[in-house]
Amino acid sequence: MKNVLSIAVNVIKDAARKKVFYVVFLFGLAIVALSPLLPTFDLGARAQFLRDISLSLTSLFGVVLAVILSVSQIPGEVERRTIYNILSKPVSRLQYLVGKYLGIMVSIAAILLVMGLEIVLLIFIRLHVFTPLIFEGVFAVFLECAVIAAFCVMLSTFATVPVNAFAAVLFYLVCHVKTGFLHQKLVEGAFGVGKVFTWALYYVIPNLEDFNLSQPVGYGGGAGAAYMLRLTAYALLFVVIFMVAAYLVFRSKDL
Amino acid sequence: MEKPAVTLNNIKKSYRTGLRMKRKVAVEDLSLDVTRGDIFGLLGPNGAGKTTTIKVLLGIVFPDEGNGSLLGCPLGDRKAHERLGFLPEQPYFYNFLTAEKGLVLYGKFFGLEHRLLAKRTPELLDLVGLRQDSHLTLDKYSKGMLQRFGIAQALLNDPDLVIMDEPSSGLDPLGQKEVRDILLQLRERGKTIFLSSHQLSEVETICSSVSIVNMGRTVKQGRLDDLLAVRGMTRIIFKGEDPAALDALIPVASDVEQSDGRTVVDVETDVTFRALETAHGLGMEMISATPLRLSLEELFLETIRETAG
Ligand SMILES: Nc1ncnc2c1ncn2[C@@H]1O[C@H](COP(=O)(O)OP(=O)(O)OP(=O)(O)O)[C@@H](O)[C@H]1O
Ligand SMILES: [Mg+2]
Numbered sequence: 164m165k166n167v168l169s170i171a172v173n174v175i176k177d178a179a180r181k182k183v184f185y186v187v188f189l190f191g192l193a194i195v196a197l198s199p200l201l202p203t204f205d206l207g208a209r210a211q212f213l214r215d216i217s218l219s220l221t222s223l224f225g226v227v228l229a230v231i232l233s234v235s236q237i238p239g240e241v242e243r244r245t246i247y248n249i250l251s252k253p254v255s256r257l258q259y260l261v262g263k264y265l266g267i268m269v270s271i272a273a274i275l276l277v278m279g280l281e282i283v284l285l286i287f288i289r290l291h292v293f294t295p296l297i298f299e300g301v302f303a304v305f306l307e308c309a310v311i312a313a314f315c316v317m318l319s320t321f322a323t324v325p326v327n328a329f330a331a332v333l334f335y336l337v338c339h340v341k342t343g344f345l346h347q348k349l350v351e352g353a354f355g356v357g358k359v360f361t362w363a364l365y366y367v368i369p370n371l372e373d374f375n376l377s378q379p380v381g382y383g384g385g386a387g388a389a390y391m392l393r394l395t396a397y398a399l400l401f402v403v404i405f406m407v408a409a410y411l412v413f414r415s416k417d418l
Numbered sequence: 419m420e421k422p423a424v425t426l427n428n429i430k431k432s433y434r435t436g437l438r439m440k441r442k443v444a445v446e447d448l449s450l451d452v453t454r455g456d457i458f459g460l461l462g463p464n465g466a467g468k469t470t471t472i473k474v475l476l477g478i479v480f481p482d483e484g485n486g487s488l489l490g491c492p493l494g495d496r497k498a499h500e501r502l503g504f505l506p507e508q509p510y511f512y513n514f515l516t517a518e519k520g521l522v523l524y525g526k527f528f529g530l531e532h533r534l535l536a537k538r539t540p541e542l543l544d545l546v547g548l549r550q551d552s553h554l555t556l557d558k559y560s561k562g563m564l565q566r567f568g569i570a571q572a573l574l575n576d577p578d579l580v581i582m583d584e585p586s587s588g589l590d591p592l593g594q595k596e597v598r599d600i601l602l603q604l605r606e607r608g609k610t611i612f613l614s615s616h617q618l619s620e621v622e623t624i625c626s627s628v629s630i631v632n633m634g635r636t637v638k639q640g641r642l643d644d645l646l647a648v649r650g651m652t653r654i655i656f657k658g659e660d661p662a663a664l665d666a667l668i669p670v671a672s673d674v675e676q677s678d679g680r681t682v683v684d685v686e687t688d689v690t691f692r693a694l695e696t697a698h699g700l701g702m703e704m705i706s707a708t709p710l711r712l713s714l715e716e717l718f719l720e721t722i723r724e725t726a727g
Contacts, residue, residue, distance in 0.1 A: 247478055
């Protein structure tokens with residue numbers, strides 16, 4: 164466990180050194196820049212709209228960050244061969260992998276937390292409305308990032324960085340668009356083999372659209388505790404699947 | 419009898435070099451044993467498979483065939499790594515860290531307590547002569563300084579076995595001497611050292627056993643004294659280059675050479691006295707008579723030539 168933590172801390176320090184955490188300033192600027200574009204409805208509608216777009220922006224930032232932080236983590240260390248000296252210590256490959264992932268997720272969590280605070284602050288300053296509910300949406304974004312980062316870490320055990328980044332974008336698009344499309348198909352009712360296939364795809368591909376809470380958080384009273392719990396379990400399931408796959412490849416890989 | 423510190427049995431390792439290309443064989447059939455308390459030298463020309471062998475030992479790559487053990491544990495068992503120190507071939511360290519922080523980071527992986535680390539870090543930096551520059555980040559280090567850092571981090575856990583891939587690479591003569599002294603000190607404390615090297619004179623002075631590999635195979639292995647001794651031969655060295663001595667000694671000796679004001683005579687040991695009598699009769703002054711020994715360089719070059727092609 165100590166080894167996992169040491170490796171995670173190193174990932175976070177590395178992110179800090181590369182000034183990754185500065186994105187929170189960028190994010191702050193972005194939402195401040197967007198907020199004057201509000202249509203001048205009543206106060207409630209403006210708060211809703213601001214919640215919606217800032218959450219979408221959080222999602223965009225989070226996903227990009229998850230990809231950037233995770234694609235080059237392992238290939239970078241293999242390329243620079245700093246991994247040799249780590250693995251010559253009593254550090255197992257599993258500890259290494261989990262430590263890397265943990266470091267990525269803690270970095271993302273810290274950044275998302277600050278982004279959430281920025282949104283609350285902005286809405287409070289501009290509209291004098293206090294909206295802690297935004298954190299429900301931010302948490303869903305965090306879960307989505309967890310799935311995407313695990314996917315990228317898995318790919319990074321065998322794919323090159325550009326291939327991995329490209330695949331990550333594809334993964335993101337497929338999981339957002341395709342599931343909606345497949346759902347449509349299912350509801351409309353495909354037949355026979357097609358139906359089984361559609362059904363299989365629908366459940367095998369993580370439905371990332373479920374993590375988008377800009378509607379319920381933006382315009383309603385949130386998604387509710389039960390939904391959040393199910394969403395967490397759903398994300399965890401994919402994280403575990405991807406990380407197990409990553410370990411199976413990484414375990415016997417020549418470095 | 420104690421188990422050897424390191425064993426490798428018939429290791430074969432090939433690398434994939436491309437999607438469709440043939441695999442490149444780096445180690446063909448390599449076996450070795452390192453007795454505890456020894457300084458063992460793995461020798462071989464460039465590309466012979468030394469680094470690959472070390473990577474197999476450390477579980478960085480996996481052999482296609484064969485097996486081995488480290489400190490009594492099978493290869494890949496992380497328990498052995500707790501008592502192991504490793505110096506990589508090149509300074510593959512996090513170069514954004516200072517030497518001090520680097521030692522602390524690597525020390526943590528050995529589960530060393532903060533207090534112990536705080537004490538050991540300056541000691542090690544002193545040992546390798548980096549105390550002055552301990553607050554500089556490693557990317558500002560010279561090659562030799564990085565090598566010194568590498569040696570320091572290899573000793574963090576006071577290891578029982580130290581594996582070093584070319585320990586003296588990039589070091590100045592003083593540094594090389596310091597490393598030799600460090601290694602000898604370690605041996606005095608009962609540690610085992612496994613090193614690969616091209617510095618044959620260095621290996622000759624410190625190693626007790628060696629293994630010469632060529633093209634991925636072990637071609638010579640044993641105690642250095644046994645390998646270098648030419649059995650049954652004695653070398654006598656006399657003062658002077660008297661041509662008469664040459665004629666007189668040739669019938670007795672296997673080899674006579676005169677140069678630099680000395681006459682060097684190699685004889686079969688049981689005729690040593692006859693040679694000495696002959697020389698005495700000519701009034702020659704003897705400097706030394708010792709068992710004939712090859713230099714490691716001679717042995718190395720001969721072995722590599724024999725096994726080439
Ligand atoms: N990752 C790799 N992929 C393909 N071939 C490799 C790889 N690593 C090593 N080789 C090949 O394996 C052989 C042995 O390499 P190795 O690095 O073990 O040699 P070495 O004895 O350490 O040489 P040197 O004295 O130059 O350090 C070489 O022919 C090299 O080309
Ligand atoms: Mg080498």
